[in-house]
Amino acid sequence: xxxxxxxxxxQEPSEIELLLPWHATGTLxxxxxxxxxxxxxxxxxxxxxxxxxxxxxxxxxxxxxxxxGPPPRxxxxxxxxxxxxxxxxxxxxxxxRARISNFFTSLSPxxxxxxxxxxVLALLLQAGVIAVMVAKNQPATYETASLSTNEPESxxxxxxxxxxxxQRAAETATxxxxxxxxxxxxxxxxxxxxxxxxxxxxxxxxxGGLFRLQFGGRSMTNDEAAALLARLQKEKIVxxxxxxx
Amino acid sequence: MQVLYGRHHVRVFRFGLRLVRDEQAAxxxxxxxxxxxxxxxxxxxxxxxxxxxxxxxxxxxxxxxxRRRKDAELEDEAANAxxxxxxxxxxxxxxxxxxxxxxxxxxxxxxxxREIVDLVYYHEKxxxxxxxxxxxxxxxxxxxxxxxxxxxxxxxxxxxxxxxxP
Numbered sequence: 001x002x003x004x005x006x007x008x009x010x011q012e013p014s015e016i017e018l019l020l021p022w023h024a025t026g027t028l029x030x031x032x033x034x035x036x037x038x039x040x041x042x043x044x045x046x047x048x049x050x051x052x053x054x055x056x057x058x059x060x061x062x063x064x065x066x067x068x069g070p071p072p073r074x075x076x077x078x079x080x081x082x083x084x085x086x087x088x089x090x091x092x093x094x095x096x097r098a099r100i101s102n103f104f105t106s107l108s109p110x111x112x113x114x115x116x117x118x119x120v121l122a123l124l125l126q127a128g129v130i131a132v133m134v135a136k137n138q139p140a141t142y143e144t145a146s147l148s149t150n151e152p153e154s155x156x157x158x159x160x161x162x163x164x165x166x167q168r169a170a171e172t173a174t175x176x177x178x179x180x181x182x183x184x185x186x187x188x189x190x191x192x193x194x195x196x197x198x199x200x201x202x203x204x205x206x207x208g209g210l211f212r213l214q215f216g217g218r219s220m221t222n223d224e225a226a227a228l229l230a231r232l233q234k235e236k237i238v239x240x241x242x243x244x245x
Numbered sequence: 246m247q248v249l250y251g252r253h254h255v256r257v258f259r260f261g262l263r264l265v266r267d268e269q270a271a272x273x274x275x276x277x278x279x280x281x282x283x284x285x286x287x288x289x290x291x292x293x294x295x296x297x298x299x300x301x302x303x304x305x306x307x308x309x310x311x312r313r314r315k316d317a318e319l320e321d322e323a324a325n326a327x328x329x330x331x332x333x334x335x336x337x338x339x340x341x342x343x344x345x346x347x348x349x350x351x352x353x354x355x356x357x358x359r360e361i362v363d364l365v366y367y368h369e370k371x372x373x374x375x376x377x378x379x380x381x382x383x384x385x386x387x388x389x390x391x392x393x394x395x396x397x398x399x400x401x402x403x404x405x406x407x408x409x410x411p
Contacts, residue, residue: 018387019372021394027371052410056394059347060366066348067262069255070272078276082246082283 020050024057118202121192125201175218176225177203178232179210179244186237194235198228212244250279253296256368257303263363264307264356274310278303293377300368301378304360311356343406350400358393365390 016039022028023036040047182191195201195213203212215228225243232241257278262271281302282289289298354362364370364378376383398411 013388013391018391021365021390022372025365025369027365027369027374049410052408053394055343055347055408056351056362056397057366059344060351060362062344063348063351064259064263064363064367067259070258070275074258074272074275075250075254078250078279079247081276081280085280085283 017046017049020046020053021057024050024053117191121195121202175214175216176220176228177212177214177244178229179240179242180213180232180238181210181240183237183239190237194237198232210240246279246283249282249295253299254279256296257299260300260360260363260368261303261307263359264304265310270310274303274306277306281306293374296368297370297374297378300364300370301380304378343401343408346401346404346406347397350397350404353400354393354396357389358396361386361390362393362397 016036019028019032019036023033026033028036040050198213199216200213203214220228229241229243232238235241254275258271258275261274261278262268265271265274278299282299289295351359351362360379361375364375370378372383372386375386379386381389395411398408401408
């Protein structure tokens with residue numbers, strides 16, 4: 001037995017064997033964790049070693065937790081020393097980090113989740129609007145392929161006014177808007193689906209959980225707007241919907 | 246600063262105490278660490294966790310403390326710690342308490358082995374983070390912990406505790 005142990009001690013450890021302690025503490029990357037799990041499942045010796053590692057892990061935590069902490073006077077001494085230091089301007093990185101951190105910690109988890117979701121939505125909507133604008137303003141470039149290369153600029157200038165759509169007045173008209181409050185149990189996926197189905201975008205979030213939405217990209221008659229609002233009020237995830245300027 | 250201190254001072258203190266093995270020295274150490282943090286906050290690049298940065302500073306300062314001590318004193322200390330464990334095998338066996346023997350043997354490891362065991366098991370640092378704190382390649386981190394564990398097994402065997410590995 002002793003001879004065997006000695007032999008094992010002299011052996012070079014395998015890569016998986018070396019990773020076992022980090023597997024126990026859960027600090028391995030997913031790929032390595034999977035490799036270790038697979039090896040543990042097929043190698044009983046490795047599993048035995050892993051059990052030993054788990055004991056070491058527990059004992060180390062127990063040992064360290066038993067060390068206690070520094071006495072309160074350490075903190076007093078530290079802050080007295082800091083007070084005696086010349087006044088420093090905190091670094092820009094630290095100041096910015098602190099401001100951002102304070103802002104986010106001041107939000108409730110629910111508000112934070114909503115804010116993040118709305119930010120994603122806003123980005124997607126913005127990307128959509130940009131894509132539409134680009135698509136609309138794009139001249140028919142494939143038509144210019146047959147044009148003479150001697151006069152590319154003049155041809156482009158000549159084509160541009162004709163290519164512009166003659167619907168500017170309709171695009172700039174205000175589409176209907178509404179103040180909407182979603183049901184407290186509304187899921188993000190439901191809200192997204194609703195916004196999609198109404199071709200709506202969130203303009204801003206008002207006080208009291210109300211959001212100002214804009215519907216579609218064109219103006220509507222009063223009847224059309226009223227019908228849309230009535231339909232919106234019947235949605236399960238909408239608890240309030242009123243017309244807004 | 247108070248938030249940072251409140252969040253990290255206990256772990257920094259324990260890490261320092263395990264390295265310097267002296268409460269007063271560990272207390273002075275955390276003061277030096279946090280004062281340095283206050284003075285050099287601009288140097289923190291945000292690429293690693295704050296705790297990793299703090300532990301790296303603590304380690305650096307602990308090594309300075311250890312270097313200031315006489316070599317002979319250090320050797321005696323290490324030898325005593327190991328002897329303590331080895332002299333007491335009957336008690337450890339009688340108690341049949343592997344955990345207690347383990348904890349005792351953990352204190353008998355060399356500073357180099359103690360720090361790596363603590364960083365991985367107690368501070369739950371990844372291979373990359375330990376490499377950053379200790380300033381060694383990642384492969385060395387892995388092998389150093391392996392040999393620390395083997396040393397621990399030897400100390401335990403000397404104390405009459407056989408765990409089936411290695």
